[in-house]
Amino acid sequence: MRLPINSETTAHSVLRRFIALLLVLAVAFAAGYFLPAEEDASEETLLDPILSFFRPAKAYAETPSDVPAYVRVGLYYGNTAKTSVTLGCAGGFFLGSGGNWGFTKDVSLEGYPQITFTASGGVITGVDGNGTAVASNVASGVCVWPASGGRVTITAGSSTKTYRGGVILYAWENSLTVVNLVGIEQYLYGVINAEMYYTNPEEALKAQAVAARSFACVAQNTHKAYGFDVCSTTHCQVYRGVSGETTATTAAVDATKGQCVRYNGQVVRTYYSSNNGGWIMDIKDAWGSTSPYCLAKEDPYTPVLAWNAVLTYDEIAQRLNAIGRGVGTVTSVDVTKRTDYGYVTELTITGTERTTVFTRSQILNDFAAPLMKSQNFILIDNTKEAMLYTISEGAASEGETAEENAAAEPVVSSTTGTVTVLSGDGTAAELSTSELSVQGESQTVQIPTTAEISGVKSVCFYGSGNGHSVGMSQDGAKEMAKQGFTFDEILKFYYSGTEVY
Template identity: 35%
Template sequence: MHINQQRIRNVVGISALVIPMIAQAKAPDSIRIGLESVYKDATTVQIKSEEPLAIGYFEGERWRKEGDLDTSEVTVSLDSQTYYNYQEVYGDFETAYDALEIYDQEAVVAYIEPGEYKIYTTDDFEADEVVVSNAKRINVKDTRGEVVLVSENDAYPLGFRGGYNQYDFPATGVGNSRIYRGVIEVVKGQSKGLTAVNQVDMEEYLYGVVPCEVSASWHEEALKAQSVAARSMATFQYSRFLSRGYNLVDTTTSQVYRGITSEHDRTTAAVEATRGEVATYNGKVAETVYSASSGGYTADAKYVWGNSVPYLVAKPDPYETDHVPWKRTITTRELEKCVANAGKNIGSVESVRIGSYSQSGRVNELTILGTAGEYTVTKENTRTFFGGSNDGSLKSRKYQFTPYNGVSIPDVTIKPGTGGNNTDEVAILTSQGMVQLELEGLWMESEETYSKIRDAVYIKSAHEMITSDIFTTSSGGSFEVEGDYNSTSKPATVYGDLTLYGYGYGHGVGMSQYGAKGMAEAGFSYKDIIEYYYEGVVVE
């Protein structure tokens, strides 16, 4: 998932008619998801059910049922057949279907637009006119391969809604294994073939998102934070794929969504507990991007995608304690392939230079030096540049050529309320282990304002963020804490094959999912989590 650099695309044609725009500080009631992980530019789309499929269309966000097919499984394809048209118009599918009896066996019902159906035939005998083929006409075939319906309308796409015995709500199957709530449509949203689209209630969409983004076993406050972040993301990016005929896609380009088969009772409960809540900044829904792991320090959007966002700034991530370091070895031959993929020719690769790091300890500039020149990438490209290597893009930009000397995160955090049942104690997590101290006997020297300063660590309590470089106990003893975050992140050059050592997973902007998990376990609420990771936002 990445920040939306093109806020609203120019939409041509009539797709905008079927996807209403939304208020700036309110989540929409429903949403259209392009199921690109199942069908994208496909020749055919398979739709299933355990009961006869209902057909209809959406009028805004309201489903209008037009009738039922005689089959529980259909295959949808583009149709270039030449048809002949009888000009009589029928007001609904059922009436048109009944009228087929007076025509020959080659006749089929054609959906023209809501409330308008005609009869098509492949036999030109006594037909009124020729129906010119078009690039977006689709046909619907049953399991015997017979065409049972033709659709001419891409503005109000024909929708299919099914049912399964194990669910007490409408559910429709797509492909071999996915089942979705709501209605399935088929559009030609891509350049070549067809894409399946799921129009579904916003909250029910989130039922299938949250368990795909985090583990359902996590603390309920982390699940609630993920629910608010996902709802806010979907609302902010609502217009992103309008030119394709839907709002979002079901992959990490938007948010991972796999329908009913991925749902879990605990994540559904978290969605319901936060129903309708979004993160707002200055009265508008915020783009609450998130990633799996920040590696101990989140990234500023400016140094990832190039544009500053006031609520997406770099900040320490002290509760992300589940750090898993990663290591990658990349050969010069792989590097040469990556350079070639970028359309550059620098000869044989000789060395790689890290030119600079960002405030959050991420590589900001990377140069590949060859016998015939050099090639430099910056910001997020220092991670995605390696997409042509054997193992693809790097897990994060938080890497260097030598092993880290311990975990490169602030060494000390305070977790309130972790001292058993004694709320008068706090646990201080240091790089050497956990120290339990009485709250009454602990005090801290802090700056008057919150800011990043050298040789300081960041401590997050349930009430405020403070910085300190000395902790003093009531007995008068004190100990210093070293916290120069970038002390091990220095520019360097390596020759030959490349070995990288890193922390974190993803772009690192916004909420760290593992950091949210740690904050929840430390006693923070989901609102605390959201309002910490997104500077200046409120949940409402």
């Protein structure tokens, strides 16, 4: 993927651009015009607003730092790129260049509270609310910054959203890639509530803020091909701009300003997921890479989040065909490797034509997504007539103990009247269902009917957790905060051998 650039590529145009750039730079230096982005840049207009100007997408070296001042967040790109986008700001705009160092002003368009930018042949044109051209032949990569430090509204199609910072526009033929250039702390304001709801304990929100900041630092240039750092979806971190901000999450960002999780002084890639099912997974068991701070460790804080999925052999065959990994008619589904802490790292499906093996996170992401919630599961193949049971939450009625409820309405039943139990050494014992009891609060046991066992060929997955289970478990962080742990204690628990500063 090429970085979108101005479509003019002849030697002549390059020379023209170079000369124009020199002129812009000379004027800018003469005027002392390199401003910190957040400051009010209200000097008189230096250049005619109706101007053709040229500059390469990257005019200046970006500040080498592990905590960038600014983050480039992709909003519309690839198949969501727009043919036009309307920017609004009561005080009008400046045009210039932007990057992780901030914004550099070239042109003032302060008299224009609304500008619609359109791409055509790799070149950007801007018109005001009356349709009058205010910027023509603008090079791809231009940064549009709200004047007077205001916020910018971005209208694309029927959607209008408000953002802090400015907007970088890349033209690729007739489509616009739209990027929000925003201070890293202000970016986090729009992230935290989307990743961890604002009602959670303060220390958990602060841990989330530091994890999200660290991730943003390390994730610079994740989407380099499109000219930005992070996208606004779960692929990187969910970001909703100003509409995603809350008082509590903004306070968590402010209280931890600039702090990151570090290993040997370096900011670490702080993977986190919703619920790890009871163990922090070693990164090598998820993605095959190794990391000294993403090690396996029992997690006593994360509450068990149970899930299950039932798939018939036919459904599995269809899913495999859909992802180009068909095996013909499925004949068996087996867990063929587990970590020593019990998480599945290899799932093998054999069919009449071939065998296909899903390893590590492929099990979660490729095989039967999104039914598979974690790599922490047991698999029961009904075609092998295993006796299947689930433990799910139930509750006694009001004024009734769980024991009374169980006595009145036995929840364990079997059409055969017996259940076989295997002990650890493999000894089988047959129990009548009336002898069964389940330890734990408000739990019930369900036995499938004979029809489920002998009928359609299927497998059942019974698991716990939700997500990749590497690094911080958000549910565990919430529980630790409830138990009185501070945000840095939470982070140091989940990221082995790290410091927070």
